[in-house]
Amino acid sequence: MNINEITMLPKVFLLLQDKYSKMNPHHETWELWIKRDKTPKELYEVAIGTVLVQNTNWGNVNRAISELKKMRLFSFSSILKANQSLLEENIKFVGFYKQKSEYIINLSRFIISQGTKTPSRESLLKIKGIGKETADSILEFCYGHPTAIVGTYTRRFLARIFGKAEFLTNKYEWVQECVYEEFNPDFKDFGKFHALIVVHSQNICQKNIPKCTSCVLNLECVYFMKRDEDNQVANIQKQIIRKKKK
Secondary structure (H helix, E strand, C coil): CCHHHCCCHHHHHHHHHHHCCCCCCCHHHHHHHCCCCCCHHHHHHHHHHHHHCCCCCHHHHHHHHHHHHHCCCCCHHHHHHCCHHHHHHHCHHHCCHHHHHHHHHHHHHHHHHHCCCCCCHHHHHCCCCCCHHHHHHHHHHHCCCCCCCCCHHHHHHHHHHHCCCHHHHCCHHHHHHHHHHHCCCCHHHHHHHHHHHHHHHHHCCCCCCCCHHHCCCCCCCHHHHHCCCCHHHHHHHHHHHHCCCC
């Protein structure tokens, strides 16, 4: 696919932003994440959240963070001093809590070692438990580095909007480059765009039965417009249902 075919993302962003003027049900959480100048506690909450949210939902993440606050485990240094079993107990709501407790410790140690420096993507990817999506989330939301974050929702959303199954199957960086080619705002709008895609995908552009007739983007969406006349476009839905999260 020629990435120059991507021509609609700025318009899509504005339509979504108008539709979700408040990104419920987690508007306050997202406002914190896209805040530029974070306090140390806010930075900690966002960084830890990038790990906790893996394979779970925001309700569980918020609950786990509340429990960490109650136990005064609310700084990178306090995480390193804590007994790991206590940490596990307080994040059990998010699933895979034994692994995630280890990942949180690894990330805390790394961020302390960085001081005020912005880490490279490569250095983040060397941390056990930090994959591409999490590394890019840290760069975007913790360090204010404008970054396109590619998750399952992003792939599904773009595949339908542009009627291209390649968004489901091509490499992570290929999807990023498609976004950068057309949509390259500051870090705050990148963060908003990611948040909007997540909320829209949860509420409307759902995996099994997307609510296309209720979608504010349906007149921009190739899948909605051509699914009844183009077999390749129609097959996107079959691939979405069939695809396992990597």
